[in-house]
Amino acid sequence: MRAAWLLVAVLRDPALAERLEARDWTALLTAARAERLIGTLAGKLDGLPVPEDVAAILADARADALRDRQQALWEIDRAMAALAPLECPVVLLKGSAFVAAGLLAGQGRAIGDLDILVPRDRLDAVEAALLAAGWEWVKPDPYDDAYYRRWMHELPPLIHVERDRMIDVHHTILPLTARRRPDAAGLIAQAVDLPRSGDGISPVRVLRVEEMLCHAAAHLLADGDLTGGLRNLWDIHCLIMEHREAPGFWEALAARAAHHDLTGPVRRAARLSARIFGTDITRSWRQSRFTDSLFAARLTCRTGWGTESRPLLRQGFYIRSHLLRMPPLMLARHLWTKWRKGYRPAG
Amino acid sequence: MRHEIALGIGPVVFRVGSAWPEPVRQLAALYAAYPPVDPARRVPDFTVRLQPTRPWRRLIRPSVFVAGDHWLPDAAPMALAHGLLAAEMGMNLQMALGWRRHVLLHASCVEKEGRAIVITGESGSGKSTLAALLGERGWRLMGDEFALLDPASGAVFGFPRLISLKNEAIDVATAGIDPRRLGPRLEGTAKGTIRHLVPAADAIARMAEPAEPALLLMPRFGFAAAQRPVESGEAFMRLTEASTNYVALGEAGFRALTRFVRHVPAVALDYLDSATALDQVDALWSGLA
Numbered sequence: 001m002r003a004a005w006l007l008v009a010v011l012r013d014p015a016l017a018e019r020l021e022a023r024d025w026t027a028l029l030t031a032a033r034a035e036r037l038i039g040t041l042a043g044k045l046d047g048l049p050v051p052e053d054v055a056a057i058l059a060d061a062r063a064d065a066l067r068d069r070q071q072a073l074w075e076i077d078r079a080m081a082a083l084a085p086l087e088c089p090v091v092l093l094k095g096s097a098f099v100a101a102g103l104l105a106g107q108g109r110a111i112g113d114l115d116i117l118v119p120r121d122r123l124d125a126v127e128a129a130l131l132a133a134g135w136e137w138v139k140p141d142p143y144d145d146a147y148y149r150r151w152m153h154e155l156p157p158l159i160h161v162e163r164d165r166m167i168d169v170h171h172t173i174l175p176l177t178a179r180r181r182p183d184a185a186g187l188i189a190q191a192v193d194l195p196r197s198g199d200g201i202s203p204v205r206v207l208r209v210e211e212m213l214c215h216a217a218a219h220l221l222a223d224g225d226l227t228g229g230l231r232n233l234w235d236i237h238c239l240i241m242e243h244r245e246a247p248g249f250w251e252a253l254a255a256r257a258a259h260h261d262l263t264g265p266v267r268r269a270a271r272l273s274a275r276i277f278g279t280d281i282t283r284s285w286r287q288s289r290f291t292d293s294l295f296a297a298r299l300t301c302r303t304g305w306g307t308e309s310r311p312l313l314r315q316g317f318y319i320r321s322h323l324l325r326m327p328p329l330m331l332a333r334h335l336w337t338k339w340r341k342g343y344r345p346a347g
Numbered sequence: 348m349r350h351e352i353a354l355g356i357g358p359v360v361f362r363v364g365s366a367w368p369e370p371v372r373q374l375a376a377l378y379a380a381y382p383p384v385d386p387a388r389r390v391p392d393f394t395v396r397l398q399p400t401r402p403w404r405r406l407i408r409p410s411v412f413v414a415g416d417h418w419l420p421d422a423a424p425m426a427l428a429h430g431l432l433a434a435e436m437g438m439n440l441q442m443a444l445g446w447r448r449h450v451l452l453h454a455s456c457v458e459k460e461g462r463a464i465v466i467t468g469e470s471g472s473g474k475s476t477l478a479a480l481l482g483e484r485g486w487r488l489m490g491d492e493f494a495l496l497d498p499a500s501g502a503v504f505g506f507p508r509l510i511s512l513k514n515e516a517i518d519v520a521t522a523g524i525d526p527r528r529l530g531p532r533l534e535g536t537a538k539g540t541i542r543h544l545v546p547a548a549d550a551i552a553r554m555a556e557p558a559e560p561a562l563l564l565m566p567r568f569g570f571a572a573a574q575r576p577v578e579s580g581e582a583f584m585r586l587t588e589a590s591t592n593y594v595a596l597g598e599a600g601f602r603a604l605t606r607f608v609r610h611v612p613a614v615a616l617d618y619l620d621s622a623t624a625l626d627q628v629d630a631l632w633s634g635l636a
Contacts, residue, residue: 026391034416057392305396
């Protein structure tokens with residue numbers, strides 16, 4: 001069995017782990033690390049009997065996940081403190097949002113950067129406030145900087161000078177060059193406040209769960225080549241499993257997906273989640289498309305060495321990601337500029 | 348991965364996979380004296396991969412990219428002739444980025460009668476050379492790259508992988524050593540010429556034995572012989588800088604280092620040549636009650 005499928009199988013049914021032999025464990029743990037799902041896996045296996053050497057690795061992973069969580073919450077706190085005087089709506093995205101909202105998707109999750117969403121017309125003020133509070137530019141290249149500002153859905157990444165942590169300031173959830181145009185103002189307007197202790201800092205906001213799913217699906221399927229996508233799909237699985245029984249959930253999800261022009265990606269994400277993680281999705285969404293199997297194959301090509309197999313399929317998705325992100329002529333111009341500057345795509 | 352070897356060094360087991368046979372063959376030869384690891388029984392703590400930068404670079408102008416469980420995306424690829432160095436760097440990198448069971452000190456370490464000298468300093472300070480020399484002169488070498496400080500007991504554990512000797516230190520530290528204990532001379536690496544030395548037999552046989560830290564040494568090569576005691580506050584700061592996982596360990600790391608600097612005297616040691624340095628260390632050691 002390919003290691004990615006072993007990882008999927010154990011995440012779905014942790015009891016399977018009791019039958020694994022050393023070589024299976026090696027493949028499983030390596031694949032889980034490569035997919036950044038080791039913390040999630042370690043959480044799922046907590047309390048189950050595992051070999052001693054494996055137990056030590058899983059204990060480390062749990063400790064790292066706890067620290068990630070603590071660090072993510074602190075970054076949120078610092079960013080909110082820096083932005084509080086602006087009285088501008090700030091919405092947490094992705095891992096930070098899952099952790100702050102105490103969602104299942106946040107359990108054991110690796111969290112790298114802090115991602116926030118703010119109104120586009122407040123970007124300058126947000127940027128100035130962050131720079132004043134100790135964040136600084138990562139990208140020194142003027143072309144990159146200009147490209148980000150003109151075409152991307154976020155500012156060029158900023159890093160905090162003391163804490164060495166990155167913040168991505170989004171004004172929408174897909175690049176402006178992409179065909180699909182989600183309603184960023186709508187995302188912000190519908191965001192919900194999380195309860196917070198009375199420390200004088202403005203409340204933390206997260207997207208409505210339907211819109212978290214829209215964002216996760218857009219991120220997974222409409223932006224990028226699906227490298228490391230298994231973790232994003234796990235987020236989707238958790239979000240659905242935790243909310244699927246709420247009254248009107250599926251109707252609301254369908255409505256918000258349609259509103260953001262993301263019906264295709266959201267439905268496909270749900271189908272892939274059902275296909276790979278066994279997510280319980282509503283009956284009317286189950287009719288699979290032929291191309292789903294290509295996506296599933298792409299998401300599960302991780303080997304027991306942590307590398308990815310299926311080079312041709314990956315190449316196809318790599319090309320697809322660029323075609324989704326920008327029109328061909330613009331892509332050609334972009335690559336030409338990058339190439340002249342000595343940039344070569346990493347292999 | 349086409350070629351594979353499992354290596355146990357101190358408490359850590361690595362699995363090294365390579366697209367080429369040479370690095371694995373060299374590792375197998377140099378680690379022949381280490382206790383064998385059976386991958387069917389022991390799950391490795393870390394995976395290291397030596398892979399081509401592009402598929403065709405396995406055969407045409409081979410170029411080794413070091414990756415693994417934890418890796419740095421902007422690490423420069425290396426020539427296949429330096430494959431052994433790539434593997435060693437890969438193992439160090441896994442430790443530096445991923446090990447959580449001890450406070451990892453970028454230090455060399457030697458032991459006598461259950462007590463250890465931990466030697467820390469920047470690259471070029473001479474800590475590898477000093478440890479290699481002491482390791483051939485009645486001390487047990489516990490490692491030349493990392494000392495592992497146990498947060499629970501305060502003991503140090505060894506990590507005696509191959510000793511990496513650089514440039515002028517190669518001839519100084521390998522004089523009179525059985526050539527079978529030496530790896531190939533790797534010329535033109537990012538750090539100049541490098542040659543690996545297999546630790547002495549007792550260092551390998553006793554690599555699982557911890558020791559009680561008794562002296563913290565901060566050498567500086569290239570200065571007239573001198574020494575001064577280092578206050579615990581300064582030692583603490585130096586150790587946090589020398590630790591790759593101090594921040595990641597949080598409170599456990601703070602407690603371990605606090606205890607270390609309270610109990611272990613620290614000395615800054617300047618030296619010009621190895622003979623004087625060895626005498627200085629001997630004098631310091633016999634001065635410890």
